[in-house]
Amino acid sequence: MSVSTALNLGYLGSSITNVPTHNGEKPLLLHGATSQSLPLLASPNHLLKLGHTNCSWRTTTPVRTAVAAVQSSDPSEKQESELKKYHFVVANAKFMLDEEEHFKELLFERLRLYGEREKEQDFWLVIEPKFLDKFPAITKRLRRPAVALVSTNGPWITFMKLRLDRVLQESYEADSLEEALASNPANIEFEKPDKWSAPYPKYEYGWWEPFLPPGSKPAKV
Numbered sequence: 001m002s003v004s005t006a007l008n009l010g011y012l013g014s015s016i017t018n019v020p021t022h023n024g025e026k027p028l029l030l031h032g033a034t035s036q037s038l039p040l041l042a043s044p045n046h047l048l049k050l051g052h053t054n055c056s057w058r059t060t061t062p063v064r065t066a067v068a069a070v071q072s073s074d075p076s077e078k079q080e081s082e083l084k085k086y087h088f089v090v091a092n093a094k095f096m097l098d099e100e101e102h103f104k105e106l107l108f109e110r111l112r113l114y115g116e117r118e119k120e121q122d123f124w125l126v127i128e129p130k131f132l133d134k135f136p137a138i139t140k141r142l143r144r145p146a147v148a149l150v151s152t153n154g155p156w157i158t159f160m161k162l163r164l165d166r167v168l169q170e171s172y173e174a175d176s177l178e179e180a181l182a183s184n185p186a187n188i189e190f191e192k193p194d195k196w197s198a199p200y201p202k203y204e205y206g207w208w209e210p211f212l213p214p215g216s217k218p219a220k221v
Contacts, residue, residue, distance in 0.1 A: 023167050027048065033138055041209065043171060044100055046188065051054070070073055076177060082175070083173040083174065083175060083202045084173065084174060084175075084180070085138065085151065085152070085154070085172070085173050086131075086150055086151070086152060086172055086173070086180045087150070087151055087152070087153070087154045087157035087158075087169070087170075087171045087172060088126075088129075088131075088148045088150040088151070088157060088170060088172075089148065089149050089157055089160055089161050089163070089164060089167040089168065090129075090132070090138065090142065090146055090147065090148040090149075090167060090168050090170075091142070091146065091147065091166060091167045091187075092142060092143035092144065092146055092147070093127065093144075093145045093146060093147045094112060094143075094161070094190060095146040095165075095167075096125075096149070096164075097125075097147060097188070097190070097203070097207075097208055098190040098203060100164060100197075104203055104207050104208075106160075106163070107123075107208075107211055108210075110123065111210065111211070122151055122152045122153055123149065123150065123151035123152075123153065123156070123211070124149075124150050124151070124181055124211055124212065124213050125147060125148070125149055125150075125208050125211040125212055126147070126181050126183050126212075126213060127145060127146075127147050127188065127212075128144070128145045128147075128181070128183050128184040128185070128186040129146070129148045129150070129181070129183050129184075130182040130183060131148075131172050131174070131180070131182070132148070132183060134172060135170055135172075138168050138170060142167065142168075144186075145186040145187070145188065147208075149167075150180065150181060155170070157169065169196055177187045177198070177213070177214075178213075181213035181216075183213070183216070189206065
């Protein structure tokens with residue numbers, strides 16, 4: 001009789017009989033089987049443990065291995081996970097700060113909403129951002145100086161891309177907020193139109209200052 005046949009008989013409710021072995025120990029055997037017919041079960045070191053009504057395999061080695069693998073993670077992977085992702089849309093300064101209708105209102109409305117919900121601000125305007133050096137395909141399409149709307153909220157930046165339309169969108173990673181929002185010195189100057197036909201007043205110069213990164217100095221006229 002094979003081992004698998006014996007196990008199947010065990011699941012069908014066969015009784016268990018103790019049969020002495022050559023070393024005096026009594027392995028558990030299925031009723032009707034002999035130690036000669038089940039040589040594997042006759043060994044006291046066998047890992048199979050049979051109960052009165054069922055049988056089960058017990059092993060803990062794979063579990064220990066898995067836990068050890070998790071605990072011994074690569075420090076370099078941990079360091080990479082600490083990088084924070086920033087999303088942005090960018091265009092030339094005149095379009096972003098002087099021409100685009102309702103851009104000012106969109107930003108102030110979001111700032112007001114964050115204040116009501118006591119939520120920390122996670123979006124900023126960066127004039128001549130240094131991170132643009134990482135995107136030569138974008139910089140060659142930009143008139144300078146450039147202005148980027150940066151946020152840690154990716155879906156909102158995608159919405160602003162659709163809303164503003166004539167902007168370029170990308171993302172990058174940085175170790176700190178200071179690094180992410182670093183900028184180069186730039187002078188911002190816009191000519192005032194001779195006639196203004198829109199039903200709302202022309203944007204006042206410097207309206208964007210509340211959205212500059214912490215510690216930034218207003219751009220010079």
